[in-house]
Amino acid sequence: MRVVKADEIKEAVKKLVMDTEYFIPEDFIEAIKKAEKTEESPIGKEILNTILKNAEVAAQEQVAYCQDTGYPVFFVEIGQDVHIEGNIKDAINEGVREATKEGYLRASLAYDPIIERKNTGDNTPALIYFDIVPGNKIKIMFAAKGGGSENTSRQMMLKPADGWEGVKNFIIKTVANAGPNACPPFTVGVGIGGTFDYSAVLAKKSLFRHIGERHPDPRIAKLEEELIEEINKLGVGPLGFGGSTTAVDVKIEIAPVHIASLPVAVNIQCHAARHREIEI
């Protein structure tokens, strides 16, 4: 049994959160550079270039890439041979709290959705999904999920008879409706199957996959490629000012499903593609 102290988790989370807010993942930067070469619209090209500059300045000056420093979402996989000394939830929240204060991040959470909507002041409580896995390590995946793109995400309970055509149309319509509001170029996370709620979790988790990394099942990989092509025909373009780069990637995750159901969830990720993972 390996012992990990909660304080070690707190420190790791604090650094993880700050790094995520300042440094956009290299695979996303590469995808934008590639898109800049193929983008048809002159203003689209200019915007992609501005996005690259923004990433450069944020990293150099270690300031938030976007003022919306997001809803802190964690996927934590705990090895079953790990003993955590202390409270892991408190440790994660304390890490977020300290990162918010010391990293000059915006407090973007409210205590309640419809009564007072008073700001919690420190970006806690974080949303944490736990999983138990074999081994003696702790994997912490963190996403800073901005409100603008999250607001345009959708879930739908389709009928099994709707099949892939129905799923595809729903995804394309969701991306078209997200349009300029959700700060394209997007990474489109898709969860198909599971239950109503689980489809959305799958969609969110899919966003951690590397840009260009296809689903291991070649049949699903083919559907991802089909969607990337269709979505980039929408014309939305960088930040909605028209063009051929609306999404740099589409990620599909699937799960077993009830014989009566076809849940599909689309989680839109803006160009502030802030996600990062560490292992303790």
Added chain:
Amino acid sequence: MSDVKRITTPLTDEMIETLKAGDRVLISGYVYTARDAAHKRMLEEYEKTGKLPFDIKGQVIYYVGPTPPKPGQVIGSAGPTTASRMDKYTPKLHELGLKATIGKGWRSEPVKEALKKYKAVYFAAYGGTAALLSKHIKSVEMIAYEDLGPEAIRKLYFEDFPVIVANDIYGNDVFQQLEEKYRKIDLSKLPTYCI
């Protein structure tokens, strides 16, 4: 896209008349920040007292909730937030003399109508490029609702803050125009059952 126009706030009807959707504009002068919570409170107070926390005539509202400044910074990262969340409040503010708003994304039909009726424009700034945009903000002053934290109303001084006219007084919409130009798919053929 035309050449860059430079304007200084406050804005007049004559300046607004020269602005067309797609124009690139560099804004200098004072603007006010307000987003969801500030709009709600501002208009609730207006209902009760007939007053707004600042004189809105000729002014510009920037939809932003900045990050706190690091030592040595005037303001933290400060890019635009989604404008359509303020659509419920915007026509009334234009009626009261607001000349422009700055945000990202589409506006609703009632807002577009209000732009025509009260001679005002909606500017779009580049969403998510907050680290760059903050460099065009030279001073910050707290004006009202400090308890709202990032959502408080602040008075900012802009120097050549880059925007594009998204909706003008002539009914033009830059997003619609450019999206249609590059669209290679017939959206009307997609079934409407889902959204």
